[in-house]
Amino acid sequence: IIKCAFILGVIPCFLIAVFLSFAAPLIAPLFNVADKDLAQLELAIALFAWALPLWATLEIATSALRACQAFGPEIRLRLVWEQMCRLLLAVTLWLAGVETLALLLAHLGSLAITAVLALRLLNNHCNLKLAWQTRISRSVLRELFLSGLSVLPSNVLSRMFADMPVVIINFSLPGIAGANAAG
Numbered sequence: 419i420i421k422c423a424f425i426l427g428v429i430p431c432f433l434i435a436v437f438l439s440f441a442a443p444l445i446a447p448l449f450n451v452a453d454k455d456l457a458q459l460e461l462a463i464a465l466f467a468w469a470l471p472l473w474a475t476l477e478i479a480t481s482a483l484r485a486c487q488a489f490g491p492e493i494r495l496r497l498v499w500e501q502m503c504r505l506l507l508a509v510t511l512w513l514a515g516v517e518t519l520a521l522l523l524a525h526l527g528s529l530a531i532t533a534v535l536a537l538r539l540l541n542n543h544c545n546l547k548l549a550w551q552t553r554i555s556r557s558v559l560r561e562l563f564l565s566g567l568s569v570l571p572s573n574v575l576s577r578m579f580a581d582m583p584v585v586i587i588n589f590s591l592p593g594i595a596g597a598n599a600a601g
Contacts, residue, residue, distance in 0.1 A: 420482050420540075420549045422559045426566060427478045431471040438467035450588050450596030455518050462522055472529035476500075479536035486543040495536055504528035 438445070442463040451459050476496075483492040508524035516523065540546060588596045 419558055419562065420478075420544060420546070421552060422554060422562050423478045423482070424475070425554070426559070426562055427474045428471050431474040435467040435470050438470075439464040442467075448589070450591065450593055452594050452597050455597070458518050462519060465519070465526060466522055469526055469529055472526065472533050475533040476529060476536050479533065479540045482540050483536070483543065486540075488539070488543055491539055492536075495532060495539060499535055500528050500532040503531045 442460040445463050446459045449459065455462075480492050480496060483489075483495075504524050504527075507527045508520055511520035511523055537546065587599045590596065591599050
């Protein structure tokens with residue numbers, strides 16, 4: 419089940435990240451940003467795309483930990499380590515002189531670190547090497563796909579309610595006004 423979850427959850431996210439990274443020059447002109455940030459916008463989009471497979475890895479690993487009833491370590495991992503890594507990376511990058519991309523890089527770095535920690539923690543509860551060597555059951559793959567597909571609309575809607583107002587404001591107001599209002 420763990421192997422199927424990673425295949426169904428991470429591979430599509432990885433492919434989307436590759437696509438978005440290469441499509442960043444086409445996507446960048448759609449957003450209103452400050453003139454000083456314009457030069458880094460394509461890079462920011464290309465980098466931020468990689469949050470998707472990292473986030474998927476982290477979500478699948480922590481969901482598997484909850485299934486193993488490892489609630490305390492999973493909560494500490496998400497609430498303490500992920501946030502602590504993000505804050506430390508953001509402050510370190512800011513002190514190093516990275517301005518615009520500091521929060522983005524801190525977010526990606528904390529996701530990467532937390533995903534690795536989550537996989538290590540999951541390996542303490544389930545042998546990931548054994549899970550990866552196990553043959554894929556078509557019935558399990560099908561059931562996971564269908565169950566994931568069934569919750570996809572509600573997950574997309576919740577993300578839209580959280581993120582779409584900012585995107586709409588950015589698109590609605592021209593130039594720096596859109597960027598400031600969205601910020």
